Amino acid sequence: MNSIAIVGAGLGGLACARVLQLHGLDVTVFEQEPSADARGQGGTLDLHGDTGQVALHTAGLHDGFRALARPEGQQMRALDPLSGEVVMDEVPAEDDDFRPEIDRGQLRGLLLDSLSPGTVRWGRPVAEVAPDALTFPDGTTADFDLVVGADGAWSRVRQALTGVRPEYSGVTFVELGLDDADRRHPDLAALTGQGTMMTKIDGKALFAQRNSNSHIRCYAVFYAPEDWAAGLDFADTAKVRANLLERFAGWHPSLLGFLRDLDGGFTHRPLHVLPVPHAWTHTPGLTLLGDAAHLMPPLGVGANLALLDGTELATALATAPSVDEAVRTYETGMLPRSSETAKACATGLHDLLSDDLRSMAA
Structure with a gap:
């Protein structure tokens, strides 16, 4: 060889x-x-x-x-999208490292x-x-x-x-992030916990995942046609935010904070398989x-x-x-x-x- x-x-x-x-x-x-x-x-x-x-x-x-x-990042939380209430909070056992x-x-x-x-x-x-x-x-x-x-x-x-x-799966992700979340976004950090937070309804979901150094990475997830973002400039943070807030209208204000209070911009990640x-x-x-x-x-x-x-x-x-x-x-x-x-x-x-x-x- x-x-x-x-x-x-x-x-x-x-x-x-x-x-x-x-x-x-x-x-x-x-x-x-x-x-x-x-x-x-x-x-x-x-x-x-x-x-x-x-x-x-x-x-x-x-x-x-x-x-x-x-x-500790194995913690999994689920929140009701309309009330913001915690409906599941699975904290890993001290010796759980699977x-x-x-x-x-x-x-x-x-x-x-x-x-x-x-x-x-x-x-x-x-x-x-x-x-x-x-x-x-x-x-x-x-x-x-x-x-x-x-x-x-x-x-x-x-x-x-x-x-x-x-091929496009029919599902798209829009990624955003929160820097120094424990200090700058304590309410959103508390909602996230030490691992992953999920909330979803009607074919739409928000996920937040804690990374190291107090960074939280978030994803807005929804069904959409492949060309749903045609004409939407992802460099225009205000317009993307407005689009997402309209798409997730009616959700609890505490959860919509993930879309409002991001640091930096949005990244479009259509799901291909x-x-x-x-x-x-x-x-x-x-x-x-x-x-x-x-x-x-x-x-x-x-x-x-x-x-x-x-x-x-x-x-x-x-x-x-x-x-x-x-x-x-x-x-x-x-x-x-x-x-x-x-x-x-x-x-x-x-x-x-x-x-x-x-x-x-x-």
């Missing part, structure tokens, strides 16, 4: 690279972003004891994860710091993908024993393998992991599966007699698992917007 190329420096790709290096294998990660801090890395993740944490054990990073994780929270950026940093210097080639997008080879925008090419697509929802590697593109099942004919020299393989609704499993995909693929590559046998072994386990999870998430997305206040994301 000469070398492995991973396209995409997300969690799954970095976990794969980490385990490959633990086994002394040659790996290079190609990432189109210019640096590790080129953009924010999103909100908080709950890493499950039977998937994401298993992967971190394999990568030798579980102790580092535990030092950053927030077990799904502790960690900021995505912190976890990515932990993985990046574990890699040999120069493993990630920043500012190196991929122009064309073929089995065992990559072509870059400057026309240069490089050959590898295996190209791994870890390049997310709009994966270029997937286009070379299956040609399938994500891959068809279920998404599979492919085994192709020597190419494979996928994480969202590139099984993009599904964000119900608390995507990062966990990406980490598990990456570490399982790397372990197979380190132990199988050949690259092709390793990839076959990996795909034989990953594809059925991801298909079953994607089916459950498709159902869970609609449960997320049901009127049952006790139905929460997994």
Whole structure:
């Protein structure tokens, strides 16, 4: 085995690279972003004891994860959208660490710091993908024993393998945030608690999730046609706020405070998913992991599966007699698992917007 190329420096790709290096294998990660801090890395993740944490054990990073994780972040609260009253408040037991929270950026940093210097080639997008080879925008090419697509929802590697593109789910998220919430927004911080707060009715929901450093990340979630925001400039905070306040009219004023009192602006995140099942004919020299393989609704499993995909693929590559046998072994386990999870998430997305206040994301 000469070398492995991973396209995409997300969690799954970095976990794969980490385990490959633990086994002394040659790996290079190609990432189109210019640096590790080129953009924010999103909100908080709950890493499950039977998937994401298993992967971190394999990568030798579980102790580092535990030092950053927030077990108290497992708290789940549900509020009535019209009265603002708490209808559910599940506080984790003191010894409960099955799904502790960690900021995505912190976890990515932990993985990046574990890699040999120069493993990630920043500012190196991929122009064309073929089995065992990559072509870059400057026309240069490089050959590898295996190209791994870890390049997310709009994966270029997937286009070379299956040609399938994500489809709009009919549900959209609008993200906003509150900085230094305990001091500057104490009422909203109290409503959120130490973990996740949910309130919903009539196909609309508000979620608030506590991140580290007293930051609260919020999501307005609702069914909408794909072009619902046509003509709405998301840089115009006042107009987006007015649109959302009208959409959530009648909700309790305390909850509408999440929409009124944001710090910064709004980010539009329409939800796209891959068809279920998404599979492919085994192709020597190419494979996928994480969202590139099984993009599904964000119900608390995507990062966990990406980490598990990456570490399982790397372990197979380190132990199988050949690259092709390793990839076959990996795909034989990953594809059925991801298909079953994607089916459950498709159902869970609609449960997320049901009127049952006790139905929460997994």
